[in-house]
Amino acid sequence: MTKLVIANFKMNGSKDFIESWIQDFFLEQESANDVVVALPSPYLIIFNDRGLTLSGQNVSNEESGAFTSQLSAQMLKDCGAKYCLIGHSEARQFLKEKNEVIKQKFDQLIQESIKPILCIGEPLQIKEAAKTIDYLSEQLDLIDSDEEDVIVAYEPIWSIGTGLMPEIEDIQMAVDSIRSKFHKTVKVLYGGSVNSSNAQSITDKTDIDGLLVGGASLNPKEFGKIAQLC
Ligand code: 13P
Numbered sequence: 001m002t003k004l005v006i007a008n009f010k011m012n013g014s015k016d017f018i019e020s021w022i023q024d025f026f027l028e029q030e031s032a033n034d035v036v037v038a039l040p041s042p043y044l045i046i047f048n049d050r051g052l053t054l055s056g057q058n059v060s061n062e063e064s065g066a067f068t069s070q071l072s073a074q075m076l077k078d079c080g081a082k083y084c085l086i087g088h089s090e091a092r093q094f095l096k097e098k099n100e101v102i103k104q105k106f107d108q109l110i111q112e113s114i115k116p117i118l119c120i121g122e123p124l125q126i127k128e129a130a131k132t133i134d135y136l137s138e139q140l141d142l143i144d145s146d147e148e149d150v151i152v153a154y155e156p157i158w159s160i161g162t163g164l165m166p167e168i169e170d171i172q173m174a175v176d177s178i179r180s181k182f183h184k185t186v187k188v189l190y191g192g193s194v195n196s197s198n199a200q201s202i203t204d205k206t207d208i209d210g211l212l213v214g215g216a217s218l219n220p221k222e223f224g225k226i227a228q229l230c
Contacts, residue, residue: 001035003203004116004151004187004210005210005227006055007217008085011040016041024051029226033210035227037217041071043153048080055083055117058091062103063111073112084109087139088119089157092216103142117151118143119191120178124158132156132170133177140181153212159192161182161215166192172206196225203230 013021016038029035038055039047050052056079060070076084084107087102100117109116120139122132136154143150154174158165166174175188190202191212199211211230217223 001209003208003230004189005031005033005230006036006038006083006153006189006210006212007223008038008057008088008212008214009040009218010057010090012216012218013043015043015046018047020216022047022052025220025224026051028221029044029063029227030222031227033230034055037087038083041076041079043078043080044081044148053083054079054081055085056081056114057085057088057116058095058110059086059105060102061082061108063108073114077112077114081114082114083117083151085117085153086091087120089121089160097135098222099139099142106143112215115151117153117177119153119155119212121155121157121160121192126183127156127158127166134174136174136177139180141177143182145182145186147182150184150186151189152178152186153189153191154178155191155194155212163193164178165198168201168205169204171208175206175208194220196229199226211212 001011004216018196036053038057043056056076059073086105091097114118122135127137180189187209189210189212194211195216
């Protein structure tokens with residue numbers, strides 16, 4: 001089945017960097033999977049119409065108004081974003097985002113027909129206390145269980161940027177628990193230290209719907225390989 005493979009550039013890159021990333025990526029790209037690139041916001045508009053499916057990395061929980069520094073769902077839509085990450089652990093940590101606000105972001109995106117990608121994942125203490133499933137379940141409570149076409153990215157915080165990965169069985173257990181929260185279709189992605197050496201094994205050995213790739217996505221050849229392998 002076609003997988004959803006997302007590059008999350010985080011706060012990396014520049015206009016020149018992305019220009020050459022796109023050229024190198026399309027030279028190598030032979031994947032039949034759906035590829036999405038979450039660029040830093042200013043570059044969405046610049047690289048709209050270049051054959052990439054674009055994603056925002058965050059959105060305001062408000063529709064419009066006196067919210068200096070924020071970007072509305074409509075603005076993201078105008079920039080060509082078809083998807084948007086919300087609840088990424090880095091936004092939860094550095095911007096102190098809480099579930100209630102993340103839910104409002106989810107609603108703003110739906111209103112503008114942008115597909116939200118809700119990121120969830122446990123910190124190390126929770127994993128060590130064997131409380132991961134309860135923790136994920138609580139993070140998912142914000143979405144109505146009857147919601148359709150939900151996309152959830154399971155990203156254990158301790159795995160992001162560390163080279164550490166959960167056991168395959170633990171990924172599958174998280175996927176099953178996420179699916180069990182919804183009555184309708186839900187896509188579950190895995191993120192956390194994904195690279196071209198582990199991508200295939202994650203997608204072959206679990207029934208995950210795709211991957212969310214941080215660091216390794218900055219290398220267009222490496223990301224192209226991941227998109228091809230999974
Ligand atoms: P890394 O792939 O660098 O671990 O980052 C994962 C991530 O946070 C993607 O959103």
